[in-house]
Amino acid sequence: MPELPEVETISRVLREGRPTNPPLLGRVIVGSDLLWQRTLAYPTPEEFADRIMGQMIGDIGRRGKYLLLRLDTDTMLFHLRMSGDLVLETAGEPPDVHHRLILDLDNGNRLAFNDTRKFGRVWLVSDPQEILGSLGPEPLGTDFTTEVLFGGLNSRRRQIKPLLLDQSFLAGMGNIYVDEALHRAKIHPLTISNQLDREGSDQLWRSIRQVLEDGINRNGTSFDWVYRGGDFQNYLRVYQRTGEVCPECGTLIERIIVGQRSTHICPTCQIAPV
């Protein structure tokens, strides 16, 4: 679930609150419980527990697929990987079996990091750049221009799909949004990056921005047991639509493997490179 639009949605809901939950901003951490050791990437469990105690949540943000809690003197970073989620609950509720870290708050609520597959990670650092420093540009930010994309594609010779999934090239795209962006741009996922001309690169740039904005406007994509209130899954054109018709041309969508990831294409709209 968690690609850029989903992390953005989680970040916004935690920051602004919902009818059922108050916003997290201004809350003070009064306790914590680490239920799966490896969830905490840095520092040690003891230091983590000591350092967060009494710190207030000043802001909540996102960078790429990372969610950031800005505390008084530290930043807590969460990477949700495949199955992570952050949920606000009332203290005293029996914790879900998949909770990996619980932060107790001064208003009787708690923030729980729920992560079925245990791939997610949490860091507590004074300078978030230690963790975020190697990320590529923010796709919806002002420094991701058509020139930057074209230049980046040209300076490498890589299959376009794995390149777009590379977070040091561009921060935030995942398997869903890459497949959707490539379909909208009519680019085959195996196309070698420096084979795209300026027109193709610009089309890809627009498709990336569009698909991410659409995803955010729909509150992200939700699948079965991982529900977040998003409904972009109803607007996907190729992702997990193998055997259904391409909305552009009516050809049946195919599933192939690219870079060991499931990949969905329209074989008519997206022509394979020679």
Next chain:
DNA sequence: CACGAGACCTGTTCGC
């Protein structure tokens, strides 16, 4: 540098 395989994990769905 670019790519594939395997690892890290649990849960659901698919095929026989």
Next chain:
DNA sequence: TGCGAACAGGTCTCGT
């Protein structure tokens, strides 16, 4: 019905 295989929104490390 049962049971193993395949598969899932991500990323890291290693070998070629």
